[in-house]
Amino acid sequence: MSSDDTSSSGPSQQESQPQQQNDTPVQTSVPSPAPPNDRVELISRARTFLTSPQVRNQDLFAKRTFLLEKGLTEPEIELLLRELPPQLPTIPPRSYPRPPPSRLPVMLLGMARMLTWLAGGTAILLFIYYRFLLPRISRTFQVRHTIKEHQINLLKTLNTSLEKTKAAQSESYSCLPRPQPFKEPSPFSDLHTINDVLTEGERQKLEIHQLPEITLLRCAIEEFRKQTEEQKEPPRTEEIFRVLEGRIPWLVSEEGIKFEHRLWDVLSHAPCFESSTTNSSEETSEEKPIMWDYIPLKPQTPTELQSSLSGLSSTLKSYQPAQVNPYSHTLKTLSDFTGYVSSQLYLPYRPPPLPGASLSIEEELKKDIRALKGLVLNRRTFMNTIPRPSSVTGRTAQ
Numbered sequence: 001m002s003s004d005d006t007s008s009s010g011p012s013q014q015e016s017q018p019q020q021q022n023d024t025p026v027q028t029s030v031p032s033p034a035p036p037n038d039r040v041e042l043i044s045r046a047r048t049f050l051t052s053p054q055v056r057n058q059d060l061f062a063k064r065t066f067l068l069e070k071g072l073t074e075p076e077i078e079l080l081l082r083e084l085p086p087q088l089p090t091i092p093p094r095s096y097p098r099p100p101p102s103r104l105p106v107m108l109l110g111m112a113r114m115l116t117w118l119a120g121g122t123a124i125l126l127f128i129y130y131r132f133l134l135p136r137i138s139r140t141f142q143v144r145h146t147i148k149e150h151q152i153n154l155l156k157t158l159n160t161s162l163e164k165t166k167a168a169q170s171e172s173y174s175c176l177p178r179p180q181p182f183k184e185p186s187p188f189s190d191l192h193t194i195n196d197v198l199t200e201g202e203r204q205k206l207e208i209h210q211l212p213e214i215t216l217l218r219c220a221i222e223e224f225r226k227q228t229e230e231q232k233e234p235p236r237t238e239e240i241f242r243v244l245e246g247r248i249p250w251l252v253s254e255e256g257i258k259f260e261h262r263l264w265d266v267l268s269h270a271p272c273f274e275s276s277t278t279n280s281s282e283e284t285s286e287e288k289p290i291m292w293d294y295i296p297l298k299p300q301t302p303t304e305l306q307s308s309l310s311g312l313s314s315t316l317k318s319y320q321p322a323q324v325n326p327y328s329h330t331l332k333t334l335s336d337f338t339g340y341v342s343s344q345l346y347l348p349y350r351p352p353p354l355p356g357a358s359l360s361i362e363e364e365l366k367k368d369i370r371a372l373k374g375l376v377l378n379r380r381t382f383m384n385t386i387p388r389p390s391s392v393t394g395r396t397a398q
């Protein structure tokens with residue numbers, strides 16, 4: 001009876017029994033020996049118990065403990081467990097927490113509100129822009145465009161006036177002489193040695209760097225030609241500067257090197273210095289030295305204005321003004337006054353006319369005739385005493 005109850009209650013307690021075995025300690029007791037028929041039936045029930053779907057996935061240790069409590073021995077349990085098919089690893093039961101409720105509607109509602117606010121704010125900003133800002137920007141742009149067009153017109157007018165002024169200047173100044181940038185000063189153009197140039201500079205109280213570069217280079221070339229009369233080739237660049245450094249030791253200093261750069265610029269740019277290369281076959285084309293020669297510039301043909309000014313200056317130099325008597329004007333005034341007094345002496349005395357009374361035409365005519373007669377007589381009397389200056393006649397003729 002006890003084995004039947006045990007076998008009948010085993011399937012019903014198969015889920016709760018392993019959990020109770022985990023909580024209560026295992027009590028090991030030696031099972032009492034049973035008859036052979038009962039052992040066979042117990043083993044068959046245990047086999048059925050182990051192969052049932054409800055117990056197949058239970059823990060192996062819990063199965064072993066349960067079978068030991070039911071009276072099976074270790075070898076029998078081992079044999080029954082070997083007969084079972086291979087058991088897959090047990091998957092623990094899910095114990096995840098319950099997921100919270102979805103917040104998607106709240107998020108969608110928030111996004112809808114945000115989009116509504118953005119749309120409303122954008123509409124308000126567009127209204128403010130088109131209602132207040134855009135008209136001002138348009139007016140400002142139009143004003144700037146007008147100012148720009150006005151400035152462009154002013155610049156065009158200025159350019160036109162400048163072109164007209166340049167054309168008028170070119171026409172007006174065509175008769176003027178052109179300046180010569182590389183012309184030697186008059187005191188130095190007649191010198192032919194560097195020592196003479198230095199002496200003239202000391203006389204004028206000029207520093208070495210204030211001396212004309214063209215004069216120094218010309219004198220250096222002439223001195224080199226005098227030193228090497230047999231050599232017909234012109235001097236090279238280093239030979240010219242060697243002559244200058246021999247006469248002017250100051251050129252070796254730092255300031256002198258700067259002055260030598262100025263000399264080189266004048267030598268390479270002035271039209272009066274002509275460069276050439278040697279024709280010797282010993283030197284390659286890349287290593288041919290440059291030789292320099294001085295060629296005086298052709299004098300410029302004088303313009304019409306220059307010719308007129310030179311003729312005028314020569315005429316003014318040869319002109320000698322005639323001597324004028326400073327008392328001639330006084331003598332003429334005295335003669336006129338004397339004639340007037342004498343004309344008044346020849347007139348008979350008459351009382352002055354009454355105020356308001358008018359003279360007749362005959363009396364006016366007689367009065368003028370008498371005045372003319374007295375003036376003619378006075379001229380005849382004093383004609384020989386008044387000298388006639390020759391300068392007056394000359395001026396009148398001119």
